[in-house]
Amino acid sequence: MSQATESAPVVDRSWTLPPLGDNPSTEKQGTTPGSFAQRGAIGKPLTYASPDTPGMPQPSDKTAWDFLPEGWTRTGEESAEPPAGFEPITQLEFARVGVVTPEMKRVALREPHLTPEQIRREVAAGRMVIPANRNHLKHNLDPMAIGRASLTKINANMGASPISSGTDEEVEKLKWAEKWGADTVMDLSTGGDLDACRAAIIENSTVPIGTVPIYSMIIGRKIEDLNEQIVLETLEHQARQGVDYFTIHAGVLREHLPLVRKRLIGIVSRGGSLLAKWMITHHKQNLMYTMWEQICDVMREHDVTFSIGDGLRPGGLADATDAAQLGELATIGELTERAWRKGVQVMVEGPGHVPFDQIEFNMKLQRRLCHGAPFYVLGPLVTDIFPGYDHITSCIGATAAGYHGASMLCYVTPKEHLGLPKKDDVKQGCVAYKIAAHAADVALGIPGTRDRDDELTKARAALNWQKHFDLSFDPELARAYHDEDLEVDTDFCAMCGHDWCSVRISKEITEFFSGKDEQSQPAKKAIASPGVTEGGADILKARGNLSAEEIMRLAHKGKKAACHSDTLKDEEAAKGVQKLVKINTLKAHGIVVNETGL
Numbered sequence: 105m106s107q108a109t110e111s112a113p114v115v116d117r118s119w120t121l122p123p124l125g126d127n128p129s130t131e132k133q134g135t136t137p138g139s140f141a142q143r144g145a146i147g148k149p150l151t152y153a154s155p156d157t158p159g160m161p162q163p164s165d166k167t168a169w170d171f172l173p174e175g176w177t178r179t180g181e182e183s184a185e186p187p188a189g190f191e192p193i194t195q196l197e198f199a200r201v202g203v204v205t206p207e208m209k210r211v212a213l214r215e216p217h218l219t220p221e222q223i224r225r226e227v228a229a230g231r232m233v234i235p236a237n238r239n240h241l242k243h244n245l246d247p248m249a250i251g252r253a254s255l256t257k258i259n260a261n262m263g264a265s266p267i268s269s270g271t272d273e274e275v276e277k278l279k280w281a282e283k284w285g286a287d288t289v290m291d292l293s294t295g296g297d298l299d300a301c302r303a304a305i306i307e308n309s310t311v312p313i314g315t316v317p318i319y320s321m322i323i324g325r326k327i328e329d330l331n332e333q334i335v336l337e338t339l340e341h342q343a344r345q346g347v348d349y350f351t352i353h354a355g356v357l358r359e360h361l362p363l364v365r366k367r368l369i370g371i372v373s374r375g376g377s378l379l380a381k382w383m384i385t386h387h388k389q390n391l392m393y394t395m396w397e398q399i400c401d402v403m404r405e406h407d408v409t410f411s412i413g414d415g416l417r418p419g420g421l422a423d424a425t426d427a428a429q430l431g432e433l434a435t436i437g438e439l440t441e442r443a444w445r446k447g448v449q450v451m452v453e454g455p456g457h458v459p460f461d462q463i464e465f466n467m468k469l470q471r472r473l474c475h476g477a478p479f480y481v482l483g484p485l486v487t488d489i490f491p492g493y494d495h496i497t498s499c500i501g502a503t504a505a506g507y508h509g510a511s512m513l514c515y516v517t518p519k520e521h522l523g524l525p526k527k528d529d530v531k532q533g534c535v536a537y538k539i540a541a542h543a544a545d546v547a548l549g550i551p552g553t554r555d556r557d558d559e560l561t562k563a564r565a566a567l568n569w570q571k572h573f574d575l576s577f578d579p580e581l582a583r584a585y586h587d588e589d590l591e592v593d594t595d596f597c598a599m600c601g602h603d604w605c606s607v608r609i610s611k612e613i614t615e616f617f618s619g620k621d622e623q624s625q626p627a628k629k630a631i632a633s634p635g636v637t638e639g640g641a642d643i644l645k646a647r648g649n650l651s652a653e654e655i656m657r658l659a660h661k662g663k664k665a666a667c668h669s670d671t672l673k674d675e676e677a678a679k680g681v682q683k684l685v686k687i688n689t690l691k692a693h694g695i696v697v698n699e700t701g702l
């Protein structure tokens with residue numbers, strides 16, 4: 105044994121931290137030095153970017169400034185002169201002529217790490233979009249921005265299908281998605297009264313609304329009968345209604361279709377599959393591609409933003425990053441340039457189903473080919489074998505996507521691949537994606553993004569349950585789960601109990617800061633839980649292991665508590681309370697439900 109130890113090679117156990125980015129906490133709380141991402145350099149292609157794994161494509165050396173419309177004169181790195189008499193309409197055009205719009209100012213208020221001028225410059229460079237149809241602004245749209253210099257955004261998909269749902273239900277889902285933090289909403293209806301549903305959603309939303317106009321183009325007709333006139337009329341109509349962004353699958357070309365043949369699951373995009381069928385029937389190029397400039401003209405008129413659709417996105421791990429997907433992405437790069445030349449704002453849609461290790465390459469290739477135009481990705485799912493849990497399989501991919509460069513994450517709900525999401529699926533999708541977006545923002549070192557985490561950590565360390573829940577994303581759920589086992593806010597929870605509560609012990613150790621923040625202290629005496637709300641009781645009931653009486657018991661309000669180890673004289677007394685609490689929390693509140701006390 106000792107021989108082996110002596111002959112073992114000397115191991116260098118020292119280390120050097122990699123170059124550090126910004127600290128995402130305003131107060132620089134805690135002991136970690138900062139983010140490992142690149143230092144934020146707003147105004148440059150590498151703003152809030154992950155360090156590259158070897159072999160990653162470098163950012164493009166071009167921006168929207170390199171793709172000005174005909175008649176414009178470039179006068180500097182970030183300046184240009186429009187032709188005489190030019191009237192800006194789109195946010196991109198205002199940005200190009202140096203005007204900070206009211207919408208840019210509003211975005212700066214919502215995102216304090218950015219100034220209105222920085223937002224203007226990002227929009228002018230094409231790295232940021234403000235999807236704000238002028239007709240939606242007349243309703244209740246609250247302008248927001250999508251771009252890597254801003255916070256990561258999430259989108260919630262909804263819409264009636266021919267099988268299920270209607271306008272009222274969809275408006276309810278819209279409100280629910282807004283409540284749970286959706287930054288934009290897509291109406292993907294393919295059933296019911298599409299026009300009325302879209303109008304109701306636009307009228308009732310404060311977030312930008314996106315649609316895939318080809319869906320309504322084929323209502324009442326076969327895809328084969330789609331023609332240029334129908335395309336233009338539909339786009340014009342939806343633009344007048346106030347849709348803020350259109351998904352148009354113009355990147356799927358005839359020449360890409362043979363590349364799909366060997367795929368395990370062909371084309372999973374609805375728009376993509378419909379257009380593939382149109383091209384094959386007519387032996388023609390994709391009409392969305394050939395009509396691109398005309399489409400741009402309609403969109404510019406109302407400032408509708410492009411979300412260039414990924415009609416060839418992979419529908420399974422085995423089809424990810426294949427020739428069809430990458431061929432389409434190259435075409436999308438060309439379409440981005442052409443839209444910028446028309447003064448139209450652009451974001452780009454991305455996959456789909458992608459193994460975890462391929463996500464960074466996918467994000468960085470898009471950044472290069474589309475010159476930094478915001479990337480809007482669906483998940484991606486990092487495994488295919490968990491139907492029913494695809495909000496989780498995709499949330500993992502979405503976190504990686506956000507960290508490696510995506511600007512907006514399109515949620516996937518537990519109903520993906522199985523059916524139409526209902527209200528609770530919308531909530532589950534939103535929550536999963538708020539987690540992904542926030543985790544990415546913290547990892548990228550965006551200033552201020554960790555503040556709430558740090559405040560919650562202090563409340564948690566102080567064992568201040570009410571503050572802990574108030575700071576949490578879903579306070580009702582957190583309170584219900586806590587109260588399921590212990591209806592008193594005391595200095596431990598039912599996970600470890602009094603004697604094993606490491607947080608309580610750390611707070612006790614005088615030389616530790618842990619749990620000592622003044623602002624985070626709970627009341628000196630333990631207080632009775634205010635009780636779970638009706639919603640909280642429903643949450644517990646849905647867990648399926650509680651009787652009606654237990655739900656009633658958990659939903660009690662405002663009873664007095666008598667247990668808190670601070671108020672106890674010695675260890676024996678604390679143990680007594682703990683036993684009491686473990687066996688029957690009701691007694692701690694002085695409540696008797698029945699003779700057995702249960």
Ligand SMILES: C[C@H]1O[C@@H](n2cnc3c(N)ncnc32)[C@H](O)[C@@H]1O
Nearest residue numbers: 261262263264265292293482520525
């Ligand atoms: C492109 C994405 O759009 C989603 N999707 C398509 N239609 C609807 C709808 N009516 N409601 C919610 N999501 C929808 C699919 O689940 C896919 O993930």
Ligand SMILES: Cc1ncc(COP(=O)(O)O)c(N)n1
Nearest residue numbers: 373374375414453481482514
């Ligand atoms: C992020 C996202 N959301 C919606 C769609 C449109 O759906 P489809 O491509 O199936 O028509 C898409 N391509 N990408």
Ligand code: SF4
Nearest residue numbers: 372374520521522523
């Ligand atoms: S979700 Fe269902 S209906 Fe839609 S493409 Fe997949 S299998 Fe078909």
Ligand SMILES: [Zn+2]
Nearest residue numbers: 372419457521
């Ligand atoms: Zn899928």
